[in-house]
Amino acid sequence: MIPDLVQTFRWFGSADPVTLNAIKQTGATGIVTALHHIRAGDTWSLSEIEKRKSVIENSGFKWSVVESVNIHESIKIGTAERDHYIENYKETLKNLSQAGIDMVCYNFMPVLDWTRTHLDYRLPNNASALRYHAPAIAAFDLYILQRENAFSEFTVQQQQAAKIYLGSLTADEKELLINTVLAGLPGTDEVFTIDEFKAYLEKYSAVDERRLKENLCYFLKAIIPYAEQLGIKMCIHPDDPPFPILGLPRVVKNEADLTDIINMYKSPANGLTLCTGSLGANGANDIPGIIDRLGQHIHFLHLRNVSREADGSFYEAEHLTGSTDMFAVMKGIITEQHKRHEAGRTDLAIPMRPDHGHKILDDFNYNTYPGYSVTGRLKGLAELRGLELGIKRMI
Incomplete structure (x- = not known):
């Protein structure tokens, strides 16, 4: 029997207006979080990890995915200090592994994370x-x-x-x-x-797309063998938006980039976060095709939708509407689960979260992080849950 996707919710810790008690009512069973109070590049201690994990588990959840262990800019730029920060990163992975956490989502976007206007x-x-x-x-x-x-x-x-x-x-x-x-x-x-x-920008003046990709390769060759040894799956998040902006290069923007990353160090630990919203902002990205061709490397799912406009603008649409065919996406994911079952793999229950969500109803009464309202994401999760069930019954 093919298991359901693991339904997760992103939570930003005790300062998040969206409480774990509220998330409990969404039906999610997993939490996606990180130690946001620790600066990028610093090591996460085992005690800090276990403290967060205890809060999550005492509320009846599993800490399903770390998102994110952020990568220090010196690694992306390729400065002399990068080896020091790579060693810190490895120490964090070791501590996560000791705490029983085995999946880490990360990105390689220069300076800024996702960008909106x-x-x-x-x-x-x-x-x-x-x-x-x-x-x-x-x-x-x-x-x-x-x-x-x-x-x-x-x-x-x-x-x-x-x-x-x-x-x-x-x-x-x-x-x-x-x-x-x-x-x-x-x-x-x-x-x-x-x-x-x-x-x-001055620090990145000599870092073009080729150089940034070389620096990503350097990072992966250092990190992935160690992650594999620890039993941790690393899953890179696509660039958001998936094209260069403000003079900064992008190297995780399309299927060619994703394929390059998988080939930089072939290992079950070197995988992908499929973000349908990030990839979907570029109409040239064939997301169902990416699932078909690279699905075996997908460890984590961010499911959301965007509505693209002719001038390159986009806004975040409802989860089942917009420019990306979410039916085809979900069908591709379920097909990938069947492929894994036939291949004898055990990682069939892929963690999924409803990425972002509109502010609706009483979401306006809370100062939540942009995109992370509770009711809007609950609506998205309910729609995705129903879509998954309908397709599974159909096939």
Whole structure:
């Protein structure tokens, strides 16, 4: 019998307005979390890991996936200090393994995690969604950040649209755009200043896509053999959005990149997080095809949807609507489960979480992390749960 996907919810710890008691009512059985209070590059101690794990288990959950053990920028840039931070990373993996945690999601995006321009984009039903508005990011890049050589990366039409957009903003709206684009890592309130971000761009001045991919390969060759020895599955998250922005390269943006990463060090420990929202922001990404061809390497699922627009903009749609065919995605995942069963694999129950969610109903009464409202994600989880059940009954 093919087991259900493991239904999980992301939780940001005790400071998260979405409590474990609230998550319990969604039907999720697994928690996806990280020690967000520990700086990127520092080692997670066994005592800190066990403290978080105890809170989760005492509430009736399993800590299913770590998301994320963030990678220090020196590793991405390839500085002399990277070996030190790789050793710290390995020590964290060892401590996670000792605590019985065996799956780590991570990303290799330079400086910024996922990037949006609007955190309160209102839909026709007045639900609040996250949005990436291409003219807004161009306005920020060209006229606020004033990045060197930026004009060469935008067409005349894009430059004109950016200027018109910037001219439409009040001073407060301009400040909000800056703070939204330069937000730091999920689970933190960190926002870079313009000068701080420019300093990072200077550090990345010699790091193009080829160099960044080489640095990722260096990291994987050091980490994956050790993770395999520990019994930990590493699963890289795609870039969000899956194309270069603000002069920073992207190396986890499409099927070719994902294939390259798998081939950098072939191991069951070297796997993928399939994020249908991140990959779905680029219409050239054939997500059902990626599942068909690379499904054996998928360890973790982020299921959400985006609605793409002609100019490269997108907003986060309901989980079963938008530009990605979620029926085809779920059918592909279930087909992959059958393939694993036939191959004698035991990792059939893949962890899945409803990634992001609209603010709806009383979500507006809570200051949750962007995309991580409880009722909106509950709605998404319920829809995905029903879709999974329907397809399984059908086939």
